[in-house]
Amino acid sequence: MCAAVPSPVQLLRERRLLVVTGKGGVGKTAVSAALAAGLAGVGRRVLLLEVDPRESAHQLLDVPPSAGEIVAVGPELFLQNLSPRRVIDEVVRERLRLEVLVRRVLASPVYEHFAGGAPGLKELALLGHAWRVLHGRAAAGTPRVDTVVLDAPATGHGVSLLRAPSLVADVIRSGPFARMAQDISALIGEATRCGVVVVTTLHEMPVQEALELLGTLPSLLHRPLDVVVANAVLPPRAEGAEESDPAAETWQRLRGAQQRELARLRGRWGGPVVSLPLLAEQPGRPLVEVLRRRLEEEAQ
Amino acid sequence: MIAEPLVVVVGAGGVGKTTVAAALAVASARSGEDTLVETFDPSRRLKDALGVGEVARDRPVAVQLSAPGQLAASVLDAKGTFDRLVARYAGDEAARRRILDNRFYRHLSGSLAGVLEYMAVERLFELASEGCFARVVLDTPPTAQALDFLDAPRRIVDFLDSGALRVALKPWFDERGRLKPTRRLGVLGRGVEAFFDTVVGLDLLKDMAEFFQAIAPLFDGFRQRALAVEELLRRRQTVFVLVASPAEQRIPDTLFFARKLAERRLRLAAVVINRIHPPLPSRRGRLAMAWAEQRRLLAWLGERDARGAAALKALLGQVPVVKLPMLEQEPASLAALERFARLLAKRWPATR
Numbered sequence: 173m174c175a176a177v178p179s180p181v182q183l184l185r186e187r188r189l190l191v192v193t194g195k196g197g198v199g200k201t202a203v204s205a206a207l208a209a210g211l212a213g214v215g216r217r218v219l220l221l222e223v224d225p226r227e228s229a230h231q232l233l234d235v236p237p238s239a240g241e242i243v244a245v246g247p248e249l250f251l252q253n254l255s256p257r258r259v260i261d262e263v264v265r266e267r268l269r270l271e272v273l274v275r276r277v278l279a280s281p282v283y284e285h286f287a288g289g290a291p292g293l294k295e296l297a298l299l300g301h302a303w304r305v306l307h308g309r310a311a312a313g314t315p316r317v318d319t320v321v322l323d324a325p326a327t328g329h330g331v332s333l334l335r336a337p338s339l340v341a342d343v344i345r346s347g348p349f350a351r352m353a354q355d356i357s358a359l360i361g362e363a364t365r366c367g368v369v370v371v372t373t374l375h376e377m378p379v380q381e382a383l384e385l386l387g388t389l390p391s392l393l394h395r396p397l398d399v400v401v402a403n404a405v406l407p408p409r410a411e412g413a414e415e416s417d418p419a420a421e422t423w424q425r426l427r428g429a430q431q432r433e434l435a436r437l438r439g440r441w442g443g444p445v446v447s448l449p450l451l452a453e454q455p456g457r458p459l460v461e462v463l464r465r466r467l468e469e470e471a472q
Numbered sequence: 473m474i475a476e477p478l479v480v481v482v483g484a485g486g487v488g489k490t491t492v493a494a495a496l497a498v499a500s501a502r503s504g505e506d507t508l509v510e511t512f513d514p515s516r517r518l519k520d521a522l523g524v525g526e527v528a529r530d531r532p533v534a535v536q537l538s539a540p541g542q543l544a545a546s547v548l549d550a551k552g553t554f555d556r557l558v559a560r561y562a563g564d565e566a567a568r569r570r571i572l573d574n575r576f577y578r579h580l581s582g583s584l585a586g587v588l589e590y591m592a593v594e595r596l597f598e599l600a601s602e603g604c605f606a607r608v609v610l611d612t613p614p615t616a617q618a619l620d621f622l623d624a625p626r627r628i629v630d631f632l633d634s635g636a637l638r639v640a641l642k643p644w645f646d647e648r649g650r651l652k653p654t655r656r657l658g659v660l661g662r663g664v665e666a667f668f669d670t671v672v673g674l675d676l677l678k679d680m681a682e683f684f685q686a687i688a689p690l691f692d693g694f695r696q697r698a699l700a701v702e703e704l705l706r707r708r709q710t711v712f713v714l715v716a717s718p719a720e721q722r723i724p725d726t727l728f729f730a731r732k733l734a735e736r737r738l739r740l741a742a743v744v745i746n747r748i749h750p751p752l753p754s755r756r757g758r759l760a761m762a763w764a765e766q767r768r769l770l771a772w773l774g775e776r777d778a779r780g781a782a783a784l785k786a787l788l789g790q791v792p793v794v795k796l797p798m799l800e801q802e803p804a805s806l807a808a809l810e811r812f813a814r815l816l817a818k819r820w821p822a823t824r
Contacts, residue, residue, distance in 0.1 A: 197485060377515050452769050
């Protein structure tokens with residue numbers, strides 16, 4: 173090995189916002205949880221934000237489901253499952269103040285359609301919540317944290333999340349949502365304050381989606397991305413496997429297919445790729461602990 | 473395998489839905505039916521396997537399969553489908569342009585939740601009405617909540633029937649382009665106005681108002697169409713195939729979706745449990761320690777998937793289940809896709 177490469181935890185430790193993205197089913201939530209735990213382990217106060225309405229991060233961290241509330245996982249680590257709609261309603265509440273107006277607006281069908289359908293608004297609300305937490309502007313009782321790790325929505329491309337601020341700025345020209353969009357664009361655009369982590373498994377479609385993200389996001393956000401995490405990777409076959417054992421051949425073929433995808437990834441991405449091993453563990457705290465240790469150690 | 477002319481392949485993202493849809497279509501053409509597979513975001517490999525490229529976006533392209541039936545493939549273009557829907561119900565060219573050029577519409581058609589899902593069924597309706605193929609296999613967009621897809625037509629109807637439009641269609645702006653004080657709407661009007669004024673600004677409101685006024689004459693057509701699309705999904709000629717992962721943590725999603733299909737009287741032909749790691753025969757004798765551990769990992773994958781698939785099958789009760797193995801790689805050639813289709817046909821439940 174040549175010069176020492178900082179581990180992902182070291183690389184990302186000073187960032188305020190970390191957006192973890194990638195195709196559904198690649199283990200994004202487990203990687204987000206491990207990253208959050210790793211940062212908490214080096215002295216950051218961390219909030220892990222989960223967006224999927226089917227909560228699963230709590231299982232990985234061995235705490236009760238969040239149901240929208242902030243759950244303390246440890247002294248330095250918090251978890252929240254966030255509904256975008258709640259954030260949008262919160263902004264309306266703050267702006268209109270008068271309770272009678274608030275109730276009228278929230279019950280109005282025009283608002284209903286606006287909040288549910290305005291392009292990019294939901295995504296903006298997620299990022300906006302992260303921004304408010306980091307700047308101490310979130311609802312009372314929200315802990316002050318150094319870092320927010322955002323486990324980005326499972327469906328669609330992470331692109332739609334990260335380009336939401338500019339989309340909203342295009343559609344909404346004034347008012348608090350426009351300002352929110354500007355603040356977030358500034359935060360995301362600054363590579364020293366925001367980190368973007370792309371998670372993939374070494375299969376064709378996830379790698380394809382990762383490559384699309386790696387190709388589109390830098391020009392869209394005017395900044396480089398930080399690190400690619402290759403999840404569920406098979407290591408080289410161990411010594412001593414007998415060729416007559418069908419498992420030996422299976423391992424070789426599965427690994428060969430993964431290595432081809434890794435080569436394709438590396439061919440188009442010059443930045444750091446961190447490999448996390450495939451583990452014989454169901455989702456849970458032990459899995460997160462193993463992944464956390466790997467994120468503190470390795471980078472190639 | 474499947475007797476019905478319309479097959480809708482559904483399931484969560486990342487379970488191999490598109491490949492299963494393509495394999496079902498290949499099997500259908502092999503059985504002598506002229507078949508179209510309408511895919512959604514196919515992988516590069518699958519496009520290569522079918523021999524279709526960008527040219528298949530929104531129009532059927534013949535696949536060079538030698539089979540008794542013709543096979544064609546195309547790739548869904550949600551925006552194009554939406555534009556055609558607008559064109560169909562717009563009175564004239566000017567009305568059409570007024571909608572297509574509206575800034576709100578341009579964003580809406582690309583990003584509004586539910587539009588993509590609705591356009592997939594809308595496309596199925598178009599293809600079914602054209603009647604060029606004996607069978608259409610429709611691949612669908614991945615949804616976290618698979619129900620979005622089934623709900624899409626109903627949501628369009630509900631939206632069109634909702635008060636949102638009555639409010640939206642009020643003349644909000646006076647001749648000078650300023651927001652009118654909407655006295656007739658009373659407190660609601662003032663609240664909505666205050667909300668837009670302080671929260672989103674008036675530009676968005678103007679775009680939305682223009683959009684709604686331009687599109688209002690099309691609503692009757694849209695509404696009829698959405699109802700017809702919903703009805704098509706329920707007809708006897710339409711069946712669903714649900715593709716699922718063997719992972720235990722995904723079982724509740726699969727069951728939930730199967731139950732929702734049943735509740736809506738939509739017909740589920742089979743659940744395909746895809747990408748099952750094969751069982752590993754045990755090995756006697758001493759093994760080198762590091763290899764023994766790797767071997768245990770492979771065995772664990774096989775056992776985990778077998779357990780998940782068995783649990784899912786038991787919970788699905790009467791629903792036919794097809795189990796398919798993990799492929800080392802997605803079919804990259806037509807020959808590989810045909811092999812996968814033969815395997816699928818062989819494992820398909822015989823009784824109907």
